[in-house]
Amino acid sequence: MQAMPDNVMVVDHPLVAHKLTLLRAAATPTGDFRRLVREISLLMGYEVLRDLPTEPVHIETPLEPMTARQVSGKKLCFISILRAGNGILDGMVDLVPSARIGHVGLYRDPLSHEPIEYYFKVPDDMDQRLTVVVDPMLATGHSAAAAVTRLKRAGAGAIKFVCLIAAPEGIAALHAAHPDVPVYTAAIDRQLDEHAYIRPGLGDAGDRLFGTK
Numbered sequence: 001m002q003a004m005p006d007n008v009m010v011v012d013h014p015l016v017a018h019k020l021t022l023l024r025a026a027a028t029p030t031g032d033f034r035r036l037v038r039e040i041s042l043l044m045g046y047e048v049l050r051d052l053p054t055e056p057v058h059i060e061t062p063l064e065p066m067t068a069r070q071v072s073g074k075k076l077c078f079i080s081i082l083r084a085g086n087g088i089l090d091g092m093v094d095l096v097p098s099a100r101i102g103h104v105g106l107y108r109d110p111l112s113h114e115p116i117e118y119y120f121k122v123p124d125d126m127d128q129r130l131t132v133v134v135d136p137m138l139a140t141g142h143s144a145a146a147a148v149t150r151l152k153r154a155g156a157g158a159i160k161f162v163c164l165i166a167a168p169e170g171i172a173a174l175h176a177a178h179p180d181v182p183v184y185t186a187a188i189d190r191q192l193d194e195h196a197y198i199r200p201g202l203g204d205a206g207d208r209l210f211g212t213k
């Protein structure tokens with residue numbers, strides 16, 4: 001993992017880079033796209049959750065009793081920014097099946113590119129959890145910043161943001177709004193285009209994940 005300035009971590013493992021290349025390719029069909037997002041999320045989760053709290057547990061091996069460590073599952077909450085966040089969520093939940101899950105429904109207005117909220121449901125006790133917000137694309141950063149603002153209002157304290165591709169503009173905007181939130185990404189791309197799409201990017205993550213275009 002490559003630590004960048006300003007709290008940005010680029011997960012540049014060769015397997016992540018390889019799978020991201022497949023994901024970007026326009027010829028990759030929906031089923032493969034979905035599987036690749038899940039696989040990359042599993043690999044990124046390994047880094048993102050490196051400091052996950054653990055607790056002692058008493059077990060019996062076939063030879064003797066011992067005190068081992070287990071993840072304190074109740075301390076973690078994944079938040080998916082709908083729709084496309086659900087692709088990453090699947091991989092993260094494979095890693096930590098006991099984690100709590102919340103959803104923030106946001107879509108970008110096609111003209112203003114501003115996020116519009118249509119759904120919000122998170123666990124009650126957000127103040128007691130590490131919150132990991134997932135969304136494959138950090139473009140203008142407005143969706144991520146709006147989601148984090150909303151989560152903080154709901155009590156969330158320690159928050160991490162995980163995406164697959166970030167634009168420099170999105171990283172800057174999220175950090176300006178929420179300097180306390182570290183960003184984990186598999187790549188930082190060149191720039192946004194006039195439609196606020198990430199270039200070279202991978203296109204519209206939600207449409208590719210769900211086959212809606």
Ligand SMILES: O=P(O)(O)OC[C@H]1O[C@H](OP(=O)(O)OP(=O)(O)O)[C@H](O)[C@@H]1O
Pocket residue numbers: 081082083084085106107108109113115135136137138139140141142143144170196204205206207
């Ligand atoms: O950084 P931003 O400029 O805010 O853009 C990023 C957002 O755009 C995409 O969602 P979209 O609005 O396409 O909704 P969808 O997931 O339902 O397709 C993406 O999944 C992010 O949520």
Ligand SMILES: O=c1cc[nH]c(=O)[nH]1
Pocket residue numbers: 137139196197198199201202203204205206
């Ligand atoms: O490049 C982009 C920008 C926003 N949303 C996407 O799905 N892709």
Ligand SMILES: [Mg+2]
Pocket residue numbers: 084204205206207
């Ligand atoms: Mg979309």
